[in-house]
Amino acid sequence: MTGASPKISAVPGKAGxxxxxxxxxxxxxxxxGAFALACLYPFAxxxxxxxxxxxxxxxxxxxxxxxxxxxxLAAYQSLFVNMTFIxxxxxxxxxxxxxxxxxxxxxxxxxxxxxxRKQLKGRRAINFYVLFTMLFSGGMVPWYIxxxxxxxxxxxxxxxxxxxxxxxxxNIFLFRNYFTSVPDALYESARIDGAGDFRxxxxxxxxxxxxxxxxxxxxTALGFWNDWWLGLMLIKDHxxxxxxxxxxxxxxxxLQFLQTMEASPQVQALMASIPSDSVRMALVIVTTGxxxxxYPFAQRYFVKGIMVGAVKG
Amino acid sequence: MxxxxxxxxxxxxxxxxxxxxxxxxxxxxxxxxxAMALPTxxxxxxxxxxxxxxxxxxxxxxxxKDGILGSAWMNPLLRNFQALNSADAxxxxxxxxxxxxxxxxxxxxxxxxxxxxxxxxxxxxYKKVTQSLSFLxxxxxxxxxxxxxxxxxxxxxxxxxxxxxxxxxxxIGFFMEARYWPLILLIVTIWKGAGYSSVVYLAxxxxxxxxxxxxxKIDGASRWGEMWHISLPMxxxxxxxxxxxxxxxxxxxxxxxxxxxxxxxxxxxxTTDVIDTHVYRLLRKRGDIGISTAxxxxxxxxxxxxxxxxxxxxxxxxxxAALF
Numbered sequence: 290m291t292g293a294s295p296k297i298s299a300v301p302g303k304a305g306x307x308x309x310x311x312x313x314x315x316x317x318x319x320x321x322g323a324f325a326l327a328c329l330y331p332f333a334x335x336x337x338x339x340x341x342x343x344x345x346x347x348x349x350x351x352x353x354x355x356x357x358x359x360x361x362l363a364a365y366q367s368l369f370v371n372m373t374f375i376x377x378x379x380x381x382x383x384x385x386x387x388x389x390x391x392x393x394x395x396x397x398x399x400x401x402x403x404x405x406r407k408q409l410k411g412r413r414a415i416n417f418y419v420l421f422t423m424l425f426s427g428g429m430v431p432w433y434i435x436x437x438x439x440x441x442x443x444x445x446x447x448x449x450x451x452x453x454x455x456x457x458x459x460n461i462f463l464f465r466n467y468f469t470s471v472p473d474a475l476y477e478s479a480r481i482d483g484a485g486d487f488r489x490x491x492x493x494x495x496x497x498x499x500x501x502x503x504x505x506x507x508x509t510a511l512g513f514w515n516d517w518w519l520g521l522m523l524i525k526d527h528x529x530x531x532x533x534x535x536x537x538x539x540x541x542x543x544l545q546f547l548q549t550m551e552a553s554p555q556v557q558a559l560m561a562s563i564p565s566d567s568v569r570m571a572l573v574i575v576t577t578g579x580x581x582x583x584y585p586f587a588q589r590y591f592v593k594g595i596m597v598g599a600v601k602g
Numbered sequence: 603m604x605x606x607x608x609x610x611x612x613x614x615x616x617x618x619x620x621x622x623x624x625x626x627x628x629x630x631x632x633x634x635x636x637a638m639a640l641p642t643x644x645x646x647x648x649x650x651x652x653x654x655x656x657x658x659x660x661x662x663x664x665x666x667k668d669g670i671l672g673s674a675w676m677n678p679l680l681r682n683f684q685a686l687n688s689a690d691a692x693x694x695x696x697x698x699x700x701x702x703x704x705x706x707x708x709x710x711x712x713x714x715x716x717x718x719x720x721x722x723x724x725x726x727x728y729k730k731v732t733q734s735l736s737f738l739x740x741x742x743x744x745x746x747x748x749x750x751x752x753x754x755x756x757x758x759x760x761x762x763x764x765x766x767x768x769x770x771x772x773x774i775g776f777f778m779e780a781r782y783w784p785l786i787l788l789i790v791t792i793w794k795g796a797g798y799s800s801v802v803y804l805a806x807x808x809x810x811x812x813x814x815x816x817x818x819k820i821d822g823a824s825r826w827g828e829m830w831h832i833s834l835p836m837x838x839x840x841x842x843x844x845x846x847x848x849x850x851x852x853x854x855x856x857x858x859x860x861x862x863x864x865x866x867x868x869x870x871x872x873t874t875d876v877i878d879t880h881v882y883r884l885l886r887k888r889g890d891i892g893i894s895t896a897x898x899x900x901x902x903x904x905x906x907x908x909x910x911x912x913x914x915x916x917x918x919x920x921x922x923a924a925l926f
Contacts, residue, residue, distance in 0.1 A: 313826065317719045318728070324716065325732035328739055328793060331750035334761055338753050350764015351753050396645070399638035409632050410625060415639055420926055422650035425906045428898030429878070430885050431656030431670075432649065438666060440648070456645035486634035515743035518858070534745045538862070566759060569749050580741055588734050591741075592801055 332581070339364050339570035346567070364571035375575060378533040381447065382576075385532060386513040389451040393509050394502065397457055401464025402490045406476075423458045436523055447530055449523035454512065460505045467501040468494055503590045514580065533576040540569050660896035682896035685884075690871075691897060694880035697873060701784060702852045705791045710845055713796045714837065717803035718829055736797030744858030747790065751863045755786070777865065780873040787874065790863055799844070806840045807833050843916045847925065850912030853877065853905040877901045 345359030520535035755776040855876035884894035917924035
């Protein structure tokens with residue numbers, strides 16, 4: 290299921306039977322290329338925008354190439370001046386991403402392993418227990434009230450950014466399906482050798498699950514890296530715990546805050562010379578950069594993930 | 603002892619005792635498995651099942667000091683649900699449904715067309731690069747998408763307004779004019795999701811027996827003919843199933859998309875306010891726990907029924923494609 294690399298081409302080995310390139314084929318290539326460029330355009334615009342001067346952007350709007358006269362490093366300089374809050378955001382996001390992903394993989398894969406053992410009493414009930422959370426939800430408000438009123442110890446700590454996101458029914462079923470496809474003989478023989486379930490899970494099943502692990506890791510890490518919701522809801526006073534995406538949302542108020550705090554003439558002049566949008570764009574580059582850098586390597590697992598995504602409860 | 607008991611024919615009571623014993627042994631020998639399930643079960647209990655129970659707040663007048671159980675019942679019991687009849691709530695429900703149906707229809711057609719076109723691209727490198735770029739947007743947080751949108755649409759220096767100005771046309775205050783937003787949100791949705799969906803469709807096409815295409819070629823079918831008479835019919839079950847599952851979620855909107863891309867501008871609510879953003883505002887701005895819970899419960903109840911129906915229908919069409 291996940292072992293073979295996914296084949297996107299439907300008709301393999303057509304190189305020999307070349308057909309005359311037609312107008313239709315040309316149009317198709319053109320359209321596909323245009324869509325790809327359209328997907329890329331906002332990224333390019335934001336990169337260019339992060340280097341654009343206020344004077345240029347007020348006059349012409351952001352463009353892909355503001356010309357040499359319209360270029361400035363001021364947005365990045367202003368980020369550099371305000372380094373501490375970015376470094377802080379990075380620390381928070383790196384911690385939640387690494388620690389949260391590891392913890393989430395661990396708990397969800399264990400659950401998936403349990404659900405893959407057909408002889409287990411009550412397996413169907415546990416399966417339903419997981420599935421039902423995908424079908425019905427109590428809604429955002431009771432969730433919020435419970436977090437604030439009953440799990441107060443978590444609010445305004447870094448745990449609020451991790452714990453509510455740990456359990457993922459979708460990932461559990463991905464693991465369960467993969468483990469189910471592992472030959473039972475592996476389990477039985479280890480059992481005869483006297484290994485307990487946890488030993489079999491950690492020593493055998495996890496080791497043969499590289500494909501599903503890669504895919505789930507990618508999606509989980511992405512979820513943590515891109516999350517702002519938990520920061521928005523559960524970080525109230527300790528804004529130093531804001532993850533990167535939350536900083537990005539609040540950058541305008543943050544910058545105004547910093548402007549009044551560190552009113553050195555140098556900073557003031559810097560702020561005046563760049564559009565606040567440029568600073569946001571520079572911060573987009575700084576925070577989304579890692580994703581863009583990893584993307585070429587990660588995207589094949591992404592395709593695999595979609596392929597195995599046909600999950601059943 | 604077990605043998606002895608089993609040997610006693612006709613002793614129903616003892617047979618049951620044996621069964622109980624065997625069950626007990628099975629449960630005990632699987633203790634590690636139960637222990638391994640426990641952390642996730644606890645997490646699901648706290649963050650999914652407890653809130654389900656907490657939804658009784660929809661029938662209560664919540665006071666922080668009294669908690670969920672202690673707060674008094676609403677009188678009349680359904681009073682919080684009257685908020686569903688407010689102009690704002692009705693607008694949010696209308697927007698959610700109309701936008702989602704538009705996203706499903708246009709999004710499916712676009713993703714399908716994209717997949718069929720990708721399938722026709724023979725140049726390997728070109729295909730690889732264009733396809734990789736097409737699902738790049740899927741990796742981006744909605745906060746960043748919001749900044750993208752602002753970079754293009756804002757009045758002072760958005761790139762589109764820059765172009766309009768260069769053409770001597772009047773600038774458009776996109777964030778002040780609600781009527782543009784269904785289209786803008788549709789474009790954003792397609793931009794974000796079409797590449798992703800097309801991969802699913804391409805996988806289906808890849809599963810089609812290549813002999814079918816060979817046979818068609820021998821019969822003199824054109825590329826267009828292959829697409830129309832083989833690929834498209836083969837995709838039909840996938841399309842129907844995915845559409846059904848999407849319809850099951852038609853009451854739910856992507857909160858991040860609506861909240862971040864519209865920058866939560868009140869000027870745009872008439873076309874962009876959806877149930878999720880409406881509930882969020884009821885909670886955070888008005889702080890009305892009972893009413894916001896009631897609207898949320900209405901949403902998730904309808905959603906629950908829709909998911910059950912759509913999943914039932916999807917299973918009728920393709921047993922392996924249904925969610926459960």
